[in-house]
Structure formats: C-alpha cells, structure tokens
Amino acid sequence: MTTSNIPVPSDDSGGYDPAAIESKWRERWSARGTNTTDIEGGERPFYALMMFPYPSAEGLHVGNLFAFTGNDIYGRFHRLQGHTVFQPLGYDAFGIHSENYALKVGVHPMQMIPRNIANFRRQLERAGLMVDWSRSLDTTAPEYYRWTQWVFLQLYKQGLAYKKKGAVNWCPSDKTVLANEQVIAGACERCGTLVEQRFLEQWFFRISDFARRLLDNLDALDWSDTTKTAQRNWIGQSEGARVAFRREAGDGSAATGEAIAVFTTRPDTIFGATYMVLAPEHPMVDDLTTDDSRAAVAAYRDASSRQDVVARKTNKVKTGVFTGSFAINPATNQPIPVWIADYVLMEYGTGAIMAVPGHDERDYEFAQVFGLPIVRVVAGPDDSATTPLDGAFTDDAAGRLVNSGTFDDLPVALAKQAITTWLAEREAAEPVTNYRLHDWCISRQRYWGPPIPIIYCDSCGPQPVPEADLPVILPDIPDFRPDDSGVSPLARHAEWYHVACPNCGKQGRRETDVSDTFLDSGWYFLRYPSVGHDTEPFDAEITRKWLPVDSYIGGNEHAVLHLLYARFITMVLHDMGYLHFEEPFTRFRAHGLIIRDGAKMSKSKGNVVNPDAFIEQWGADSFRTYLMFLGPYEEGGDFRDAGISGVRRFLERLWLASALATEAGAPDPAVMRKLHQTIAKVTHDIPRLSYNTAIAAMMEYMNVLRKGERTPHRDEVEPMVQLVAPFAPHIGEELWERFGHHVSVFDSGWPAFDADLARDETVQLAVQVNGKLRGTLSVARDITQEAALALALAEPGIAKHVTGAMRKVIFVPGRLLNLVV
C-alpha cells in the first residue's frame, strides 16, 4: 500500500497490473478488429512497413522487438493523427538459415517452420503491436511463392533473367556448394577444408542495366544519407575510358584483329602504361599465350581457380605470369608485355587493365616483384620529370603530366579529357561510365527455396513454366541434404524432375535450382495489401491506393542488398506497366542495434535477452517503453536489466495520477503550460524517431504533475494518456477507457497543442561576462536589452566581474546576455 504524499483514492480501483490489462486488451483488440485495416474504405492511407523477420527456432530476438516497437510507435502515432494505418508483418522463412538449422537438428524445414512461426506469432502478439494479422504472409507458403515465381517469369519475359557460368564456393571435402556466409577465412565452416571456386550455370538478373537509374533515383528519396551513401558505393559508378590495345604483330607494329580492351579511370597516365594484365579467366588468354609460356600459364590459371571466391586477402604478394605476347600502347606506339594475374578481376570492367606502375599502387607492387619498367608520367608540385619514384604517386589532384609528349604540363583533370579525346580521334578509346554493381545471381543449389520455374527441353531449349501452371510446388522430400553432385537435392526426385515440355509436350527436365531468399523479400511489400487475392500477385486498385510504402524501417544490414533488389524489382514491374511508381520506399530509416551490458548479445556469451521473461516480469508496456528509452532509435542502445524499473515507475505514476484525477476545480496554469510544452516536444520527436527524448519529456511532465500535495485535474492527465499510448498501448487503452471513453484511444485523435498555453511568461536569462556564465536572472519573457542590462549590473555577483568599460553587449532575447569587457 502506498504512503505517498498523494492520497490513496478511497474507492481504490486497484493498482497497475500489467498482466491483467495486457491480456484484456489483446482480446479486445482481436474481438473488435481494432488492428485490422480497412484496406478498401480507409481514408488517408499510411503504409508503415517493417522488415519481416526470419522465424528462427530460438524465437523472437529482442532486436526484432526493438525494431518492431519503433515502427509500431510511428504507425500508431499516424493513426492518432487521423490516418488509416496499415502495419503488416510476415515471415521470411525460406533460405539457408532455416535449411542449415534443419540439417543440424535433423528436423525437416516443412515441419520446423510452422512451429517457429506459431511461436513468433505468440511472442509478437504479447508485444502489443498494431499488426493486421489478417494480412500476414509466409514466403514458404505456395500461395506466396507462386507469385515469387511469377516475378521471375516477368523478368524472364523482359530478357532480364539469363543463364551463364558463375563462380560458387565448393567444399571439396563435403562435396557441396557453400553460401558465402559458410566460408570462414577461405575455409569451409563445417570441416575447415579450403574452399575452391567452381563454375556452374546459374541464373542471373540484369540489375546492372539499371545501375544508372538506381543511382540517380536516390537523390529524390527520403532516406538517411548513410543508407544512400552505402547504396551509391555499392553501385560504384566510375567515369573513365575504354581503351583498345592492339596486339603486336611480331615486328613491333600493331596487328589487325581483336584488340585487348581495358577500362581505366586514369587515361591521363597512358604514357606510363608499361605492361598489361588480364584476369586469369579472360577469354583471350588462350589465344595470347605463346607455346613457350603455355605450361606456366596453365598452371597459374589452375592455381587461381582453386582460390575461394570470398576471401582474397589484400596484402598478399602479387603473383602472375607472362603470356609471351605483347600489345602496342596506343599512346607511345611501343610494345608492352601482356601478363595474367589474379589481382585483376574478370567481373570488373573488361577483365583487363593497362598497368601504370608509376601511379597505381597495385601495379607498382607487381612491377617490383617482376622487374617491369616503372615510368613517371605525373609529377607533384615538387617533382620534375626525372624525380625518381619510391612508390606509386597517386595524388592526382596535385599532379601535372610529364613524359607524355604534347600533353606535358597539363593538370591531371584536363589531361584525362584531352587524352581520351585524342585517343578517340584515333579510334583507340571511348569515354565510358563503369559500375561496380554486378548482375544478381539468384540461383541456389539448395532445397529450401522456391523452385525456379523453368523446364529444359532437348528440342525447344529452356522454356518458362506457363503462369497458369504456377506454383511449381517444392516437393516434400525427406532427404533435402545437398550432395556431391553439385546440383540441388531436387534433381534426385525423378517424379518431380521429369516433366513434359510446355511447348512440345516431350519429356523435359525441371530447373533444380531454387531462387535466392532476396527474391522472396524483393517484392513482399507489394503482396501485403492484396493478401487474399488469389488470382493475382497484387490488386491494381489496392496497389494504387496503398503503395508506394510511406515508411519503411529495418536493419542496417539490409541497407544495401535487400533495398537495392527491392528497388530493382519495383523498377522492372513499373516498366512493364504493373506499378505506377518506380521507387517502392518513399522513406526509409535504419534502426540501431541493441547490445547488453556493453557487449554484443550472443548465445555463447549467454547474455541474450529473453523477451518472454521480461514481459512476464514487467509487462509489455514497460518493456516496449524501456527499449525505446535506452538510446536513440537510429543508433540502438545498451540493455541494462536494472534500467527498466525507471520506466515501470513512470507508468505506475501515470496510472496513479489517472486514478486520482478529478474534474473538480480548474487545472493549474503552470502544469498546463508544461503539458503543452510536452505535447509539442512529443509531437516533434516521434516523426524524427527520437523516442528516447520523447519519453524523457513525458517523464519530466509526470515529475512536474506530482510535485506539491495536490490532486491532479483530469485535463492535466487525460492528454498524457494519448501521448503515452503509442509507446505503451495497453495502459493507454485501459486508462482511456477508465476516463469514460468507449472508442479506442488510437481513434481518439492526437492532443491539440496550444501555443498560448505553452508560452512561458518568465524565463531564466543567462548572464555571461566575456562568455563565462556569472549568473542567471528570472525575467519576463520579452524583457528588453536595456532592462536586462540594468538588472544584471545590479547583481553584485555579476557586477564584480565587470572590471572595466563594456566594449560590447550581446543580447539574445529570452536566452542570454553577454557582457564583453
């Protein structure tokens, strides 16, 4: 029993019992359909999307709840502002995570995933999220992946899906394809064997065709700059030139026939290109290799193919071999040797480079190892043409050309253009924009994913599965373990694998690869509002009303790939006329990470927060509010178990104040002033996701409210219930009901801010002398400089610091007075 200076109500309506009111409101919301969105009729639609979770067997992670709660507050706030808010949540349940876990514990994913989802659903419901569960989805359900396959077929139709050989990680001991995350420091995570590259025929999407658009559209999006920058870097645009190096004919002159194309961002350094390097996999290598070099080249290519695709270490010593052939430098007309080396990547540019050891660090290292000539063609401010190089000189901003014929003395920036133009006139170069972005490999030689809807026919070639035949059901096979064939386990199931060719009817074979999980998540936001429409992936009218997504919140780990893929899919569907927008997420914010007691949470450390236990002990409302209070939402925070008690105390005080609130008398103007200042602060902070400061402001208000031995007035408390509701929805509903309302607090509107009520009549004016604080004055808000100055000088504590004549007075009305002496 409380013995506070606030008297206990005589008709004690009971203390705050989170367990009781939370289960009450869970049932109410479900029975009343409070969280079900009126998709067709709702006005001012607002689509508040959060990244869907992978339903792990361990259950909901506190990081998931942190993310979802932040989104929930944002969505509930918009609902209170009068929007019809749609806040769906589903499960990203296909993929390597589930499959690996299933393999480890020996439970089939088709049994495991539904169990996990049921557990997630239970935990999510306890968290009090305003999720419309009638429109959930599960990427592993045939009614969902039917349309994932449909998306693949649309790209195929557009010529944006194609097959080519691509590198995969191969463990020679386990004889299986490994995902990149299963390769640790170049070795198989299971057995430790060094991983090799293998080249398999795989499906790719031509996302690189969209590089320019994906880059340019970023400017107009309301995304955080860090996310935009991450995308820009990933797309990796660079301006440069494609330069053709003709092969040397044997007599020092250029041969006719196919030239070697290189991409360079430094055409200005071409006079310093003293050799060339091709990637070991470059298609011209065979042709360029002379008989004398054939054995060495073959050995080198073999060795480099054995390297894993993931971890090519930066600081290793450069290796390579001479092909025996020469090419002609189009600037100097001199023959230069053609080498192969694995520091040149086939995937970037043309797979071949002109090597300028004087001005590129990698080329310099290589030239040092193999004794190749190093020529200076750019001089810094203190260098001459003959200043020796003791490393690559790469400071191009300060450089001028030397040893470059008629281009000597030109600054680097001008020389880039001049030399490109000069070479172009001689048909040896053209300016090009190159992108780092590669095409998206969507093939997975795995079981747990949507089968790629293609049928191979010996007569007709690859044929798309007709849309009417979708979905291509993933069969329930007991042995889903990958084997040493290098193809998906699906290939072992003849009854599934053999199928009639949709074109000629003869026996064909199904594609046995499944698609990347990123394809599942590349379009799911289009599906949510149309869940239940079984004849189409998304309904045109609903999509026009609800999309693009108004607000998207998710983890930084998806800031690059997932968002890029989703943008790409959206762009393609837009171009095909299915969508009226080409950018799916109008606004995106990444939330931070939760750590615990200063360390990352991990099972091995045993410091993983179990949300169930905390909700059990403290209630979901306290747990949610604490998660939002422990740090800035976009940065994350440090979970300390003891910290939650402060938030719980805050909610207890609100409960008590509501129970005591009276309608007798009038509200206190000073309290009302603070209330309206709090309304302003919370209204300002929520859209900025500054939840921690919004909560702090509400706590501050509660501290003001309970000062003095007075019974709070209803008008002082009731709006607080609305402010708190997005954070602590159950107590929000309960107190709102106890104030006599019969509709949900979330349909009650947001408390109105009254600037007149909020205005302070007196302010604390800081008085500085030479910028040092020497006192404060309690003065009228609109005091003049003269009056403030007089008051300040009348204070002995201030006046004593004014030792000489005042040279200057700085006055910031209502804030500060600075006397400069």
Next chain:
RNA sequence: GCGUGGGUGGCGAAAUGGUAGACGCGGGGGACUUAAAAUCCCCUUCGGGCAACCGAAUGCGGGUUCGAGUCCCGCCCCGCGCACCA
C-alpha cells in the same frame, strides 16, 4: 586500405552556435515502517572551500567567434560495412 557512424559523469544518455550533463539507472542521506520491500523527499561531473564562491572539464592539438560538445584544419582511438573495383 577505402567508406561510414561514433568518442560527453560511476553507467545508459540530453543539449536550433547561447546556462554542458535534461531524463533514467546506480550510489549516498532522510521520512514512513517493529523490520524489510514498496513509496516519497534531498544530494550525486571533478578539484578547492564551513559556506558564499572560485577553478577545471565534452578523445588530443590548433583555429574561427562576444560565445564551440556543436563550425573549420590536423591527429588518436572505437564500432560497422566493403575489401586488389583499375
């Protein structure tokens, strides 16, 4: 290496160029209680002082400004991402 976000009390953190440390945890003291828990009140950046007060302080060194945690230049350290991208 490149990119990116940070560095503020014992701890989590606040601060449109204008009173650094709001709010909360923890700690100390007190009230209530037979007692404890809960609750309430006061104190809590550091140094000096009985105190009024004085001085120092936002990773380090400079600069701009009447005034800098905030802006500029040069460093150091930590987290995250990418990693030979020509």
